[in-house]
Amino acid sequence: SQQGEEDPQALSIQEGENxxxxxxxxxxxxxxxxxxxxxxxGLVHLILIRSNEREKHSGRLRVTxxxxxxxSSLLITASRAADTASYFCAPYQAGTALIFGKGTxxxxxx
Amino acid sequence: DAGVIQSPRHEVTEMGQEVTLRCxxxxxxxxLFWYRQTMMRGLELLIYFNNNVPIDDSGMPEDRFSAxxxxxxxxxxxxxxxxxxxxxxxxxxxxxxxxxQFFGPGTRxxxx
Numbered sequence: 001s002q003q004g005e006e007d008p009q010a011l012s013i014q015e016g017e018n019x020x021x022x023x024x025x026x027x028x029x030x031x032x033x034x035x036x037x038x039x040x041x042g043l044v045h046l047i048l049i050r051s052n053e054r055e056k057h058s059g060r061l062r063v064t065x066x067x068x069x070x071x072s073s074l075l076i077t078a079s080r081a082a083d084t085a086s087y088f089c090a091p092y093q094a095g096t097a098l099i100f101g102k103g104t105x106x107x108x109x110x
Numbered sequence: 111d112a113g114v115i116q117s118p119r120h121e122v123t124e125m126g127q128e129v130t131l132r133c134x135x136x137x138x139x140x141x142l143f144w145y146r147q148t149m150m151r152g153l154e155l156l157i158y159f160n161n162n163v164p165i166d167d168s169g170m171p172e173d174r175f176s177a178x179x180x181x182x183x184x185x186x187x188x189x190x191x192x193x194x195x196x197x198x199x200x201x202x203x204x205x206x207x208x209x210x211q212f213f214g215p216g217t218r219x220x221x222x
Contacts, residue, residue, distance in 0.1 A: 042213030
């Protein structure tokens with residue numbers, strides 16, 4: 001198992017702005033997943049990008065994956081106050097468990 | 111589907127007492143994970159099971175912690191004896207294949 005490292009640790013933006021979070025990892029992966037955690041709740045899966053994909057969209061979310069740089073980014077467009085949460089990336093290797101880093105705490109103010 | 115079910119949702123106990131946390135994974139999921147989350151240490155993987163068999167328990171803090179999965183629909187995490195530093199939110203999660211992981215609502219444990 002390997003842990004992803006999110007950057008920045010904290011991000012504060014205004015409603016309507018875009019939020020970009022980055023993730024780095026160390027070894028080869030089968031896929032990379034992004035999760036969100038609202039305060040006091042369990043993590044919720046947002047999006048999964050496979051190792052042979054470079055970009056994926058889901059609603060206001062856009063995820064990129066660069067396997068040569070071992071990095072991924074999560075872009076939330078037109079952010080809303082409800083997007084306030086912690087975001088975690090989880091690089092996945094077959095046969096192992098998901099390990100989570102400290103996450104990026106996003107605050108969206110109205 | 112009810113999702114991953116954890117009980118109790120909150121537990122307050124005194125140091126030295128035994129604590130048992132319970133988890134029911136999503137039906138059909140063949141892997142189950144126990145995580146612990148604190149402000150200081152973040153979200154830590156404690157142990158995970160594949161097809162009811164413990165695969166990696168290297169994250170279990172010490173011998174006071176034990177986990178079992180007697181069947182595909184039930185798992186327990188036991189702490190005996192509990193200590194104040196065990197206070198945390200404990201999450202159970204399940205997964206099928208290489209797809210997304212589903213988390214339970216967590217058990218907030220406070221050890222006085």
